[in-house]
Amino acid sequence: MTDPKQLDRDYDHHGDRSGARGTTRGGFPRFVPAKVGPEYGQLLEALRTVQDLAVSTSLPAEVAEAAAGKARELIELLTPHVVAEGRQTAGRVPRLPGRGSLLLMPWIIEKIDADGVRSRGMFRRFHLGGNSAAHGGTLPLLFDDLFGLIQHAYGRPISRTAYLHIDYRKVTPLNTELIVEGAVDRVEGRKTFINARLTDLDGNLLADCEALMVQLLPGQQ
Numbered sequence: 001m002t003d004p005k006q007l008d009r010d011y012d013h014h015g016d017r018s019g020a021r022g023t024t025r026g027g028f029p030r031f032v033p034a035k036v037g038p039e040y041g042q043l044l045e046a047l048r049t050v051q052d053l054a055v056s057t058s059l060p061a062e063v064a065e066a067a068a069g070k071a072r073e074l075i076e077l078l079t080p081h082v083v084a085e086g087r088q089t090a091g092r093v094p095r096l097p098g099r100g101s102l103l104l105m106p107w108i109i110e111k112i113d114a115d116g117v118r119s120r121g122m123f124r125r126f127h128l129g130g131n132s133a134a135h136g137g138t139l140p141l142l143f144d145d146l147f148g149l150i151q152h153a154y155g156r157p158i159s160r161t162a163y164l165h166i167d168y169r170k171v172t173p174l175n176t177e178l179i180v181e182g183a184v185d186r187v188e189g190r191k192t193f194i195n196a197r198l199t200d201l202d203g204n205l206l207a208d209c210e211a212l213m214v215q216l217l218p219g220q221q
C-alpha cells in the first residue's frame, strides 16, 4: 500500500481531527496495514454470523434476554480497547473479508493495482432487502469502498465521492459468489471518473456504477 503522503503533499492538511471543522491541524489518519493473528478473523466471522442471526430469527423473550446479557458482557470486554480513528484494526487488514471491517461487505480483494481492483464475495442474510435479494442500499457501499481503493491504487491524492450513479440491471442474489471489478476511466484535473461492474460468476451483469471522486483541497475535510 503506497504511503498516502507520497500521493498527496497536503495529506496532513485536510481538516481537523481535534474537533473544530475548517482548520488544518491533524489531517486524515495514516492507514497503515494492521498485523493480526487468526483470532481476529475468527471474531469477525462470529460477529457476522450474529448479525445474520439477529435479522433472521424470532426469539422467545427468555432467549432475547439471555442474548442481551451476553451482548452486554461482550461490550464490557471490548470497551477498554477503543482507540482513535486510524489506530483501530478494522479496515486495515487487506487480506481479510471487508479488510477486517464489519461495516464493509465481507469480500476479499483479489487484485489491486493501477489497472483496477477486483473483489469477490457474497451478500449474506443480513444484507437482505426483499424476496431473497440484496438490499439496494448495500450496493453503493460495495462500490464506494471499491472506488476508494481504485483511486488510491491508481495513485490519486485523497479524494471524496462527489456522485455515484448505479444502474441495477438484475436482482442481486444472497449467498452466491459474485465479482465486483472497476478501474479509473479518466482524470480531469481534480476529478477522477471511475467505472465498475458487479457480475455473477457466469459474467451476468447485475449492476454497474459510474462515480466521480474529487481531490480535496488543503483544509477540506
Ligand SMILES: CCCCCCCCCCCCCC(=O)SCCNC(=O)CCNC(=O)[C@H](O)C(C)(C)COP(=O)(O)OP(=O)(O)OC[C@H]1O[C@@H](n2cnc3c(N)ncnc32)[C@H](O)[C@@H]1OP(=O)(O)O
Binding pocket: 001, 031, 032, 033, 091, 092, 093, 094, 144, 145, 147, 148, 149, 152, 159, 160, 161, 162, 163, 190, 191, 212, 214, 215, 216, 217, 220, 221
Ligand atoms: C490498508 C488500508 C487501506 C485504505 C485504503 C483507503 C480506502 C478508503 C475507501 C473509502 C473511500 C470512501 C470515499 C467516500 O465515501 S467519501 C464520503 C462521501 N462523500 C462526501 O462526503 C463528499 C461530500 N462533498 C464534498 O466534500 C464536496 O462536494 C467535494 C469535495 C466532493 C467537491 O467540493 P469542492 O468545493 O471541493 O469542489 P467544486 O464544487 O469546486 O467541484 C470541483 C469540480 O468537481 C465538479 N463536481 C463536484 N461535485 C459534482 C457532482 N456532484 N456532480 C458533477 N460534478 C461535480 C465541479 O463541477 C467541478 O468541476 P469543474 O468545474 O472544475 O470542471
